[in-house]
Amino acid sequence: MTQFTDLGLAKPLLKALADEGYTQPTPIQAQAIPGVMSGRDLLGIAQTGTGKTAAFALPILHRLAEDKKPAPRRSARVLVLAPTRELATQIGESFKAYGKHMGVTVAVVFGGVKYGGQMRALAPGVDVLVATPGRLLDHLGEKSITLDGVEILVLDEADQMLDMGFIVPIRKIVKYVPKMRQNLFFSATMPAEIEKLSAEILNPNPLKVSVTPQATTVERINQRVLFVEQQRKRALLAELFDDAGFKRVIVFTRTKRGADRVARGLEQVGVEAVSIHGDKSQGQRERALAAFKAGEVRALVATDIAARGIDIDAVSHVVQYELPNVPEAYVHRIGRTARAGADGSAVAFCADDERNLLKDIEKVTRQRIPSFDRRNDRHLGAATAAMPEPTREKSERAARPQGQKQGQGKAQPHRGGHAPKRNRNHADAKPGHRPEGGGRPAQDAAKPGFKGPSRRRRGGGGGGKSEGGGGSGRSVWSNF
């Protein structure tokens, strides 16, 4: 097996890697590092979680260590472009961590914060500048920064840049960078437009490295879909958090307001939660992320701002409260868990009107996401009855009043039809019935509709705790 020590990296880098306890490169690192060290361009097809950041940061730092020279004034030797502020921050931190024994200077530039600090940081010049496109162009327009000194250009998450409309800004920025340079270009997928952009930016015949075939879902993630009526999602989410195994959870919503709403709902049932989305101030975003990383809150409720790139250790579960409109986002969202070799689980809520989204996701990922029911999970009791799997082949069914679908004998055809409108009884949406945070609430019976004692009722009024939940702080959901 290749070790970092076999790659010929500069001493201070090996020391930093040893400090962090890293000995073995991931596949993308093993493939990319030697080529990038030798000065070749790189085209990397890789998602986050593959060790991509180190795959470029290490050989870049190596080149800086081998060719020491003062940073160019008001400029940088290395420019890294990233789509989001969070990702830019994270990349900057990686450069600092790996470069800590070689006195590398790093600056991160993005919007939403004052200019002054960024200008001061850049005035003497830095070795590495990490930036989001908008603010960088701003600085370039003001001539507070030049890119004349750039020797290495990195484009990270290029496909997301495309999605976010950054292609034009990227082309503008590239015009500011000297033609003679090394280029590293990373993208999770390679749509035609990205292919074209990569050809414009890269020197001919770049080293190509591909770690995950495009749009394939990470295998180690235990995935389940939960069919649930829209109005019961909130109760179901609270139920998931009853399980002590849900200790560090990212909950994705489709909208910014939805993220706030869900976070409030969790707080109301005693689960500490923070939300993060693009309408929050930069400070709020940073505080939310920090609180979640520090384990001060169990839940981070996020829009797709957090779907890609951001790297948080030990996320136990990803819950998709709403399915994304863009199927690819599903893959990015679940990729927030099972990172760095850890296990992780992903639960997707699917309401009737989301069935077609689920179908699209399954098409894109070329896999069928198992539903959470007795065929897939052991010791499931009433919870299964509460969530019969609908007939998944014919989505038209979804439009029909429920209670009459046939699902080939597997799901319980809950006769007696729960009138959808009557399903108002999720009393647990009320504040106060779960006084203390964090701990497992006492056997709260206020989970109607969720754990009726039998398959007979579904919207019915309350019931006992589902089996498997007793005492241990673990419940049926622990299977995840």
Place this chain on the structure above:
DNA sequence: AAAAAAT
């Protein structure tokens, strides 16, 4: 149709 990012 929503979200992100420059303001």
